[in-house]
Amino acid sequence: MSQNKVFTVLIVDDEPPAREVIRSFLERHSTLKVVGECSNGFEALKAIQEKTPDLLFLDVQMPKVSGLELLEVLDEVPVVIFSTAYDQYALKAFEMSAVDYLLKPYSQERFDKAIEKVLDQLHSGSKTNTKEVIQNRLDASxxxxxxxxxxxxxxxxxxxxxxxxxxxxxxxxxxxxxxxxxxxxxxxxxxxxxxxxxxxxxxxxxxxxxxxxxxxxxxxxxxxxxxxxxxxxxxxxxxxxxxxxxxxxxxx
The missing domain is CATH 2.40.50.1020 (LytTr DNA-binding domain)
Incomplete structure (x- = not known):
């Protein structure tokens, strides 16, 4: 697969400044194109179904529906990077085989490392079966x-x-x-x-x-x-x- 292939990105976070940080940090990465932003899980479900993004930046804690609950109802789960201000959720995100998680506030350097891991997975096409991992984590709780x-x-x-x-x-x-x-x-x-x-x-x-x-x-x-x-x-x-x-x- 060409290393110049452009992958689509959807940003899901209830805080506008957090979405803006992700957009700003993505400017260094020409092979990633933002196709939408969502402030809650309800908007995100519709956007995922319509746009089928390759990569999802997903806040864990959101009003009404959490990031984990959103993933639970998806038929096809994109590659996921969690972003969260809550350290106790970071390990859960990692255990769910998200490619990476970003603990707010994070630097451009930390962001770039997550993107590097993402691109390796997207180019190889060896996407983790996130649905199965989510179910295993839920069962173990x-x-x-x-x-x-x-x-x-x-x-x-x-x-x-x-x-x-x-x-x-x-x-x-x-x-x-x-x-x-x-x-x-x-x-x-x-x-x-x-x-x-x-x-x-x-x-x-x-x-x-x-x-x-x-x-x-x-x-x-x-x-x-x-x-x-x-x-x-x-x-x-x-x-x-x-x-x-x-x-x-x-x-x-």
Missing amino acids: NDFIDRIVVKTGNKMHVIPTGKVRFIEASEDYVMIYGEKSRHLKSQTMRYYENHLDPGNFVRIHRSYIVNVNFVERLEPYDKDTYVAIMTEGQRLKISRTGYRKLKETLNF
Whole structure:
């Protein structure tokens, strides 16, 4: 591949001065062309889908949707350089196999080193499978989540976990059922089983995790099994193990 090939860049940061620094530092790099700037993850999703940039400068901490949550819903992830003012996120970014991270404030020299690494990867075409690395990092985390970011078309939605009725297995995906809505997400049932508060969420079956606050009642299904009747009328089968867990959580 020609070393003179021009690669496209999208800058995502909620602070205009931070975006300006990146633009200014990029002036030394003629093979990188800025095709857009975004101040939040919602704008960024639309821009990524429309412009398909080769390189993404991505702030970690942004209002409404974080940089990590944005990457989580992308179908194709560009090469990423994180920029962040929060040192505790730097290691996470590195573990997620971003090409590099820039800890604000950073110098032109530090910026140029990150660009050098980026260009090596872009020219070689050996892009890291960032989606897989993101998933591995999420799986390894012990933290409970308080929201789920989903994508419909070119739009993102943030669903507080308290508004999730139940989650259903759907082959290699899960279906998230919210308030009169449902969203397909590339995620595993085990991830949600491990990262939703067990005081509110119970895996009642290999196919279902329910928010106990939206279980209206239990009804017998056959001699030894039950179904959970949800507040919106869905009937979800409960396994024997799931029934035992549900009894423990609901204290009956």
